[in-house]
Amino acid sequence: MTDYDSDNIFAKILRGEIPSNRVYEDDETLAFMDIMPRADGHVLVIPKSPCRNVLDATPEQLAVVIATVQKMAKAVKAAFDADGVTIQQFNEAAGGQEVFHLHFHVLPRHEGISMRPPGQMGDFDLIAEHADRIRSAQVG
Numbered sequence: 001m002t003d004y005d006s007d008n009i010f011a012k013i014l015r016g017e018i019p020s021n022r023v024y025e026d027d028e029t030l031a032f033m034d035i036m037p038r039a040d041g042h043v044l045v046i047p048k049s050p051c052r053n054v055l056d057a058t059p060e061q062l063a064v065v066i067a068t069v070q071k072m073a074k075a076v077k078a079a080f081d082a083d084g085v086t087i088q089q090f091n092e093a094a095g096g097q098e099v100f101h102l103h104f105h106v107l108p109r110h111e112g113i114s115m116r117p118p119g120q121m122g123d124f125d126l127i128a129e130h131a132d133r134i135r136s137a138q139v140g
């Protein structure tokens with residue numbers, strides 16, 4: 001496994017060098033909208049400290065991230081009145097990972113509705129509207 005590359009796109013988002021639609025943030029983690037949403041309300045959760053994926057993350061990094069994943073799972077379920085929530089996480093290219101900063105996908109799901117295929121750019125205004133809904137849905 002190669003080392004962490006501090007020029008990956010999520011590191012740039014963390015540094016504010018490229019824009020993102022943030023829906024939740026604390027000292028250790030950040031949640032923001034995926035720009036190619038596979039379902040309405042598709043959120044990504046990342047640690048603020050550097051690691052590539054589950055294979056090099058510390059137990060502490062995993063603990064803080066999964067706590068925020070749970071918060072976001074509840075928030076997207078409420079915001080979209082979803083029937084369920086899919087959580088995905090990929091490790092290294094062979095495992096389906098494309099951005100090499102640890103992240104979890106959180107997707108609200110509805111009975112009988114499949115996820116959209118990957119790689120389709122979402123509508124900017126619609127994603128912003130969905131981000132508002134998620135921010136409003138957060139409790140405690």
Ligand code: AMP
Nearest residue numbers: 009020033034035036090096097098099
């Ligand atoms: P993966 O590494 O396979 O888990 O996928 C990376 C995810 O990051 C994909 O779902 C992309 O749509 C998403 N993504 C890539 N660039 C950005 C960006 N600038 N802002 C938000 N999401 C992004």
